[in-house]
Amino acid sequence: MSKSRRQILAGLGVAGVTGAIYTQKTASADVQIPVAAEPTKVEPQARFANKVVLITGATSGIGKETAKNFAQQGAKVFFCGRRENLGKQVEQEIRAAGGEATYMRADVRKAEEVKAFVDACVAKYGRLDIAFNNAGIDYPPQPIANTKVEEFDDLMSTNARGVFLGMKYEIPYMQKAGGGAIINMASIGGDRAFPNIIGYGASKAAVIHMTKMAAQEYGQTIRINAILPGAIDTPMLDRVKRDWKVTEEQLIAPYPMKRVGKPEEVTKLVMWLADDEASYVSGGEFSVDGGGLG
Numbered sequence: 001m002s003k004s005r006r007q008i009l010a011g012l013g014v015a016g017v018t019g020a021i022y023t024q025k026t027a028s029a030d031v032q033i034p035v036a037a038e039p040t041k042v043e044p045q046a047r048f049a050n051k052v053v054l055i056t057g058a059t060s061g062i063g064k065e066t067a068k069n070f071a072q073q074g075a076k077v078f079f080c081g082r083r084e085n086l087g088k089q090v091e092q093e094i095r096a097a098g099g100e101a102t103y104m105r106a107d108v109r110k111a112e113e114v115k116a117f118v119d120a121c122v123a124k125y126g127r128l129d130i131a132f133n134n135a136g137i138d139y140p141p142q143p144i145a146n147t148k149v150e151e152f153d154d155l156m157s158t159n160a161r162g163v164f165l166g167m168k169y170e171i172p173y174m175q176k177a178g179g180g181a182i183i184n185m186a187s188i189g190g191d192r193a194f195p196n197i198i199g200y201g202a203s204k205a206a207v208i209h210m211t212k213m214a215a216q217e218y219g220q221t222i223r224i225n226a227i228l229p230g231a232i233d234t235p236m237l238d239r240v241k242r243d244w245k246v247t248e249e250q251l252i253a254p255y256p257m258k259r260v261g262k263p264e265e266v267t268k269l270v271m272w273l274a275d276d277e278a279s280y281v282s283g284g285e286f287s288v289d290g291g292g293l294g
């Protein structure tokens with residue numbers, strides 16, 4: 001593939017598929033459509049070559065998908081999660097595909113573990129360019145009066161405090177290096193007032209506000225943005241369907257696109273925000289939710 005063609009595909013967020021271009025017949029003409037292929041070896045001119053990317057919560061779901069895609073695009077990926085078996089598995093998958101990744105067990109609720117995780121990333125790979133503070137949990141829905149205090153605290157401590165701790169220890173390294181990009185995982189639930197998820201909604205609203213505050217404080221050197229996914233097809237969504245006793249059809253009914261999102265559709269937004277292409281973008285909240293809820 002020529003360099004200019006690869007650059008165009010990179011801009012479209014499909015460069016990770018290593019030139020899988022096929023001709024497809026349509027009624028009007030022959031058109032070339034990029035088709036996703038199996039994960040392949042890192043491209044020599046990869047989009048994130050020599051970048052170091054830290055991800056919290058990449059043992060499954062969106063974090064895992066994002067780790068794989070950054071590695072495929074040449075980044076060195078350092079990631080955490082509490083389930084060691086899954087962490088090692090993701091690390092091996094990435095290495096087997098020719099990428100570079102290291103898993104370290106860390107619980108984002110624990111300041112000393114988050115600090116040790118961020119320090120270990122820089123010790124291993126020498127720098128920190130991009131951080132995706134993604135780790136998060138949910139609990140079955142309950143009205144406020146029935147919500148257990150421990151569950152509320154766990155949600156705030158994982159989803160909000162975990163993001164604060166991530167930024168607290170990532171920012172000094174990025175400042176010292178003179179730049180960096182942070183993407184914080186919020187949710188449509190941090191923007192819209194859904195009933196019966198007080199802890200989840202409050203924690204994600206806190207992420208959006210902390211992101212804007214951080215962008216004000218560090219905007220001269222670091223770009224910091226929040227993303228707000230809608231319903232994305234991950235293990236968390238499986239739990240939501242089970243706990244809310246809803247079918248996928250019921251879940252997606254209010255969304256204009258009438259389907260759940262794929263993890264890779266979130267990953268593409270994360271990668272764009274991490275990329276120099278988003279060089280003037282900071283302090284923003286970005287929806288990836290099939291049209292949202294109006």
Ligand SMILES: NC(=O)c1ccc[n+]([C@@H]2O[C@H](COP(=O)([O-])OP(=O)(O)OC[C@H]3O[C@@H](n4cnc5c(N)ncnc54)[C@H](OP(=O)(O)O)[C@@H]3O)[C@@H](O)[C@H]2O)c1
Binds near residue numbers: 134186236
């Ligand atoms: N799926 C959706 O529809 C949706 C929509 C909006 C926002 N989100 C957000 O997207 C993020 C990823 O969720 P997902 O949908 O990909 O679900 P998921 O598959 O359950 O992933 C959650 C990730 O967070 C990690 N995690 C949870 N608690 C942690 C802790 N204390 N310390 C370290 N890691 C922890 C989990 O790893 P371990 O369990 O191994 O620790 C896992 O890797 C979450 O913040 C979620 O709120 C998801």
